[in-house]
Amino acid sequence: MPSVAVKLYSVFFKFMLKHRLQNRIQIDHNTNTNNNNNGSFGVTSRPNEESIVSPNPLFIDGVATKDLHVDPGSSVSIRIFLPETCLNSPDSDSKSNSRVRVSTRPGSDPNQGFPRRNSYGCYTTDNVIEKEKNNGGFNNHRRSSVGCSNGADDDDFGLSKKPDQNGVLYRGYSPGGGKKGVLRKLPVMLQFHGGGFVSGSNDSVANDLFCRRISKLCDVIVLAVGYRLAPEDRYPAAFEDGLKVLHWLAKQANLAECSKSVGVRGKQGGGGTELRKSSDAYGHIADAFGASLVEPWLAAHGDPSRCVLLGVSCGGNIADYVARKAVEAGKLLDPVKVVAQVLMYPFFIGSVPTHSEIKLANSYFYDKGLCTLAWKLFLPEGEFDLDHPAANPLTPNRGPPLKRMPPTLTILAEHDWMRDRAIAYSEELRKVNVDAPVLEYKDAVHEFATLEMLLKTPQAQACAEDIAIWVKKYISLRGHEFSY
Secondary structure (H helix, E strand, C coil), rough: CHHHHHHHHHHHHHHHHHHHHHHHHHHHHHHHHHHCCCCCCCCCEEEEEEECCCCCCCCCCCCEEEECCCCCCCCCCCEEEEEHHHCCCCCHHCCCCCCCCCCCCCCCCCCCCCCCCCCCCCHHHHHHHHHHHHHHHHHHHHCCCCCCCCCEEEECCEEEEECCCCCCCCCEECCCCCCCCCCCEEEEEECCCCCCCCCCCCCHHHHHHHHHHHHHHHCCEEEEEECCCCCCCCHHHHHHHHHHHHHHHHHHHHEEEHHHHHEEEEEEEECCEEECCCCCCCCCCCCCCCCCCCHHHHHEEEEEEEEEEEEEEEHHHHHHHHHHHHHHHHHCCCCCEEEEEEEEEECCCCCCCCCHHHHCCCCCCCCCCHHHHHHHCCCCCCCCCCCCCCCCCCCCCCCCCCHHHHCEEEEEEECCCCHHHHHHHHHHHCCCCCCCCEEEEEEEECCCCCCCCCCCCCCHHHHHHHHHHHHHHHHCCCCCCCCC
């Protein structure tokens, strides 16, 4: 059973959540009465309800972050999590062991992975952050920044020392051609946060810590999607935002290729071709206002042909929708290819209750009554139906045949009333020979690996490690796969 502290916090959590949902219903009613305009700019976070973290483009704790606004017509945004391993030489991939690396002693390299299921004194992200603070931040790193620009205008960490044309000095990571003219490419993971479609954000403290952990363990570039929330923007806004980011990723990959052909000059020397941005008008692809359209971190290090979707709670519903649309699009999304998806305790429901929905209806944190209220706020008025395609994954004629779906890992909690429907969905995928394992965690509750209060528990750490082991089967370069 969950601890007493978890039980007490669950009671407080549900009380606050119910109060917020009821307020949203009232606000939504007043908004509809006074203004019937559709297609609002939308909101992607609620800072008055949860703490947020500012982006940091430095590799202080092994991951650099930046925020981007990807759609001028709405508030959709992403936070990029770039692991410091992108600075390694591409040749290191063939020499490194594909397993999750283990720190053997407290003073070892902070960029190593976390230990497997160590329940006592586990080496968590917080230990890394504290260690970096005590050591003076990134200045004490000893890694040679192979793969980043090490010219006169950049230091050993790829941090620009030259002000831009406006005199502003950018001290974040700026990728260049590297010593060998080759940059290490990493898989890309799209992450969708939870919150019942009505709360949560991609820059919250909990989501930031979780994405940093996943980025390190999986060795991937994480794009945390800030989709529009309900009731300001109801279905299908959040689902369309997820798909919009996937198309944006494909556009970025194509723009990066165009930029190479028209805006990058090759310089012979140093045993290879060094890629440098041209200083003339063709140095980069720009919009009408002169702003660069190419995102440098993704252009330098992103490999969209190895794309993974990860959804937390209601984010799992969005991830599954995006996966279906990616299957339908096929080669139209080239070079983006969704190779796998991870559904963490997905927010599935249906009109015919399952055994767990009856037995655990009043479970911890998110009970069935509160979740039903969230669905009423999310689905369009007059279209509330628990068998809606967004809610029930087993609804007939929901999309492409299940046999075309990517490999799907489902994470479940023992004390979660949504578990049975997620299990049924995984069983349907396995019937058509889709790799769809289910990992269920004993004595766990909904959002046990992503809720701020529970993120530091050994169980949350073990869950992230298990995800990394499975995901690496599908994102490892050919010849470096491993079994488990």
